[in-house]
Amino acid sequence: MTEPILPRIRPEIAALAPYRQGKQAGPDAFKLSSNENPFEPLPSVLEALARTTPINRYPDATATRLRERLAARYGVDLDQVHVASGSVAILYQLVQAAASVGDEVVYAWRSFEAYPGLPLVAGATGIPVPLKESGDAESSGRHDLDAMADAVTDRTRAILLCTPNNPTGPVITSEEFSSFIARVPADVLVILDEAYAEFVTAPDAVDGLKERVIEKHPNVVILRTFSKAYGLAGLRVGYAIGQAKVLDAARATGIPLSVTAAAETAAIASLDAEAELMQRVAVIVERRTTLVTALRAQGWKVPDAQGNFVWLPTGARTDEIAAAFVAADVIVRPFSGDGIRISVGEEASIDRVLHVVSTVL
Numbered sequence: 336m337t338e339p340i341l342p343r344i345r346p347e348i349a350a351l352a353p354y355r356q357g358k359q360a361g362p363d364a365f366k367l368s369s370n371e372n373p374f375e376p377l378p379s380v381l382e383a384l385a386r387t388t389p390i391n392r393y394p395d396a397t398a399t400r401l402r403e404r405l406a407a408r409y410g411v412d413l414d415q416v417h418v419a420s421g422s423v424a425i426l427y428q429l430v431q432a433a434a435s436v437g438d439e440v441v442y443a444w445r446s447f448e449a450y451p452g453l454p455l456v457a458g459a460t461g462i463p464v465p466l467k468e469s470g471d472a473e474s475s476g477r478h479d480l481d482a483m484a485d486a487v488t489d490r491t492r493a494i495l496l497c498t499p500n501n502p503t504g505p506v507i508t509s510e511e512f513s514s515f516i517a518r519v520p521a522d523v524l525v526i527l528d529e530a531y532a533e534f535v536t537a538p539d540a541v542d543g544l545k546e547r548v549i550e551k552h553p554n555v556v557i558l559r560t561f562s563k564a565y566g567l568a569g570l571r572v573g574y575a576i577g578q579a580k581v582l583d584a585a586r587a588t589g590i591p592l593s594v595t596a597a598a599e600t601a602a603i604a605s606l607d608a609e610a611e612l613m614q615r616v617a618v619i620v621e622r623r624t625t626l627v628t629a630l631r632a633q634g635w636k637v638p639d640a641q642g643n644f645v646w647l648p649t650g651a652r653t654d655e656i657a658a659a660f661v662a663a664d665v666i667v668r669p670f671s672g673d674g675i676r677i678s679v680g681e682e683a684s685i686d687r688v689l690h691v692v693s694t695v696l
């Protein structure tokens with residue numbers, strides 16, 4: 336039989352692997368592969384969801400009620416808030432808007448797995464800049480901001496910064512950010528991806544919203560999400576705070592009506608229940624401390640963990656150690672030849688993780 340003729344696909348897209356999701360877990364397994372929130376949704380959020388506006392109608396295209404809440408909270412104008420179906424959607428929207436064929440997008444690597452695909456889909460060129468490695472485990476896995484600033488050329492249209500860095504864990508400090516941004520041309524878009532901001536305890540970490548970075552640096556956009564600390568990963572809702580004209584570009588490239596009424600409702604109900612949700616965040620942070628302390632006591636060189644995940648630098652033994660996790664019904668995220676990212680999950684998962692890791696020492 337002859338092969339049917341199929342439509343032509345751009346070769347760089349045909350070669351691009353689809354987003355790789357953490358494996359689904361069986362009933363007895365701990366799923367620690369996607370930096371999700373282990374807690375069940377709050378009853379108040381479920382109740383609000385059940386009352387979501389009639390679903391035969393389209394949602395409000397720009398999620399106005401949610402944007403109003405976020406604008407009031409951060410002291411910005413309504414147009415300085417953009418909401419989309421996950422912050423990863425906003426990453427695509429902004430990169431598509433800023434970069435095209437012949438342009439460059441600079442990002443740290445290793446970092447969030449979606450980053451390399453962003454310039455590629457836009458037809459632009461990705462410029463990955465290796466993270467800092469240091470003999471001192473606690474200070475490795477950080478952005479090399481000097482090298483990133485050196486990588487900026489007159490073709491650079493966007494720079495992606497991830498703090499805390501997924502998957503290694505450390506933050507960018509305020510001081511590091513200030514020195515970096517001073518070296519970046521004012522017409523280059525800088526995306527400060529703060530998906531895990533609520534879990535940060537490092538006192539010197541940059542916080543783009545608290546520090547009102549967009550006022551001083553109109554080229555910066557700050558990304559946040561309801562997927563992690565707020566536990567709404569399954570509903571897909573994230574937001575950006577930036578200058579209105581910059582966000583207009585994201586609104587223009589975004590797929591219309593992609594934030595569902597359910598997602599908007601649940602996000603607002605989560606803001607209403609923020610105190611309760613932040614208590615849960617504090618519990619996850621405590622578990623993180625327990626995990627990091629125990630791993631370091633076992634001799635693992637774990638970098639500073641500021642998100643809801645921990646990086647185990649397993650290097651050449653990654654596949655073998657990942658198999659030990661699978662055998663123990665713990666689903667983690669291995670990066671072959673490099674390391675394993677373990678989300679901080681259920682209380683009982685901590686002991687199981689530590690047990691697996693102690694058996695492979």
Ligand code: PMP
Binds near residue numbers: 421423561
């Ligand atoms: N940024 C970073 C650094 C992430 O790790 C993730 C999710 N893994 C996202 C953005 C996207 O999150 P979401 O689309 O669920 O908001």
